Amino acid sequence: MVAIAILAAGKGTRMKSDLPKVLHSLGNRSLVERVLDTGATLNPERQIAIVGYRSELVREALGHRSVEFVEQTEQLGTGHAVQQLLPYLTDFQGDLLVLNGDVPLLRPETLQNLLKTHQDHQNAATILTAQLPNPKGYGRVFCDEAGYLTAIIEDRDCTPEQRQNCRVNAGIYCFRWPDLAAVLPKLTAENDQNEYYLTDAVNFLKPVMVMDVPDYQEIWGINDRRQLTNAYQILQTRIKTNWMLQGVTIVDPASVTIDDTVELQPNAVIEPQTHLRGNTKISAGCRIGPGSLIENSTIGENTTVLYSVVTDSTVASGTCVGPYAHLKAQASVGSGCRIGNFVEVKNSQIGDRTNVSHLSYIGDATLGQQVNVGAGTITVNYDGKYKHRTVIGDRTRIGSNCSLVAPLTIGSDVTTAAGSTIVEDLPNDCLAIARVKQVVKPGWRPKWLRQGATSAE
Template identity: 65%
Template sequence: MIAIAILAAGRGTRMKSDLPKVLHELGGRSLVERVLQSCQEIEICRRLVIVGYRGELVKQSLIEGKEIADNPQSPPLEFVEQTEQLGTGHAIQQLLPHLEGFQGDLLVLNGDVPLLRAETIKQLMAVHKQHQNSATLLTANLPNPQGYGRVFTDSQNLVQQIVEDRDCTPDQKQNHRINAGVYCFHWPDLEKILPELKADNDQKEYYLTDTVTFLNPVRAVDVEDYQEILGINDRKHLATACDILQTRVKDKWMTAGVTLLDPSSITIDDTVELQPDVVIEPQTHLRGQTAIASGSRIGPGSLIENSQIGENVTVLYSVVSDSIVAENSRVGPYAHLRGHAEIGANCRVGNFVELKNTQLGDRTNVAHLSYLGDATLGEKVNIGAGTITANYDGKNKHKTQIGDRTKTGSNSVLVAPITLGEDVTVAAGSVVTEDVPNDCLVIARSRQVVKPGWKLKEPKK
């Protein structure tokens, strides 16, 4: 049995933010959500999150967040309050009443260390189980370990001592192995000694590392890539983590057959799914729960967010959010699809077109300079330049229905609620306010008047 405890009580004063540090976002997820995600490959029976500063906000964010939605089979989250932040040992002491009688292992993670890979945690747990350790520490060999406590082990990686940086002798400082702050404890062993921890240090805090002195055996496991243990303490660290995450994601997709033109100008959340032979042009950003199918070309200069893009779609200099674009359609340049727009196959949505909560049937074209909101269009519809649906009456939104093969002339206004039947032609410049049946021409504009020989009179001097 494995329980996990995530330390998420701190404010993170160096972030200069009212938002708790663990709720700052990295690649579309909060830091603490990323930590929870890293535990996917081990079987967990309990998940405890230790909260403190703005704890209710942390609870609400996690309960409503992506991690719960993506992993509905995971054990429910349990929240443990740490009213005073008196160190890592003090935080784990708060678990004593919650884990009373628990006989399994406790994995301790930090809510501000978001880059740990699932494979690393899986390896840590495997070593812990294989050797029946009282405690297993994740360690890393840093090129520059200044400021970090050093971990000293024997030839079998059994921990002999942990020495804080300020207490190290010059010889000890030559050791580059540091404590990553990730632990697995056999809970019955840890439970016995937690009440004995003392705050005999300058910070007057209870350190979880002090438990190592009383546990046996304690083993170290080195992380393969030391970047995984980067902690987020300020905005610079957050930017560094973003760069690391982007490198991982881009390497993954290029290895899988995706072409990234100028990768340094592209950002891709690790929640995005791409198929082989997708081409991502420069200055393009893919976010959230986005999926792009084979053969599609996105960008340059496009933003796709929480959207599904079919095969062989082109999106040029456009924004697509919370929408669906079916195969062989073209979007842009300078189009905006939002609010659950759905584009059928072989459609064209051209320059300076905005679609909101609108569905286009197959082979329908909205070529330029139009706004369609709360509308449903059939197949082979052609929307002339400057056509708009007047869907808002100042209080409520109303629907527009347009049948198959209907055409609107330039600068038409369709005042919703309204239905146009199939094979309707709307004359240019019309303001249509009443339903139109099938097979009709509708002209809704003033008759042109021409007055021969008329000119503006000159004013009297």
């Protein structure tokens, strides 16, 4: 059995924010959510968040997850935080993994290896460590050739020779809980900070092993906005490297951002200044960008999205979107379509091989197959209180600069004349002309000219 405790009680003063540090976002998730998601890969029996500063916000943010909450009303150190678990794990006989809510870059395989090392050697405790290029300021961890801990010495207490050791404590632990529970009451706060340190518990436990993480960047914690930005860059490098190794072309990785929830297929091309967010799926052969934002959307094979925004929508294969188009609010575009310059599509379904090529607004509408919408056409969907729907049948041609006043149903094989305002339903196979007759008045002048004025004042 495995339980996970996440230390999430701190304020994070250096973040300069009233928001608890663990709720600051890294990409599309908060710091603590990333830690929870990584821990969840171990399939633990219990996940417990130890909360303190503005705990109501943390509870609200994580309320949709299977997380238990334990309150640490005073933040008196890591040892004190874990002491709060004693009443909640009285009958627990398994292993406890202690993670930090502000250390979001740990890989799942790192935790899996830590737990395996701990269980295979039947350790009382196993400590995650890292070899830092510059460990100045960090406490050093010393072990024998078999990996068993011999000492943890603070940087200020190290001899010059001991400071040559680059192994540091990552603050990530795996404990045999019954052993830890027996020693937690023995912790004291006899130190400069008057805090209870979890590292002191290690002195009462045996055997204790250390395990180096292969990538020391995994253990980096977030204490200020600069470190948050650095962590995002590390995360982005991981994500983009992974996709490029899987056959995706990213033309300029430095200008592209991709959430780790995005799915890409081989032979997709991601152009510069493109950003892929949320639960987005980009299919094979797509060309996305330059300058596009795709969020929570699915893009079909061999589709181009150029200088455009697509949110919460679906685009089928072989379609061309943009430049400067905007698809949103569950828009669904079929295959072989053209959604062109300065076109907005909102909450609408567009059939295969339909074109909306220029300067149009299609809102709350259903368009059939092989429809052509002329430039400047809009669906007039809002009456000031309610939204209404427009339905257009297959092979219909809507002339330029038409206004389609919903609720409205236009049949198949219909043509509407340019400049028409259509307010009544149209049957199949017809021509609709709905515009004011042109009036020409020869020799007409404004009144002020007719009265002999020479200029307007």
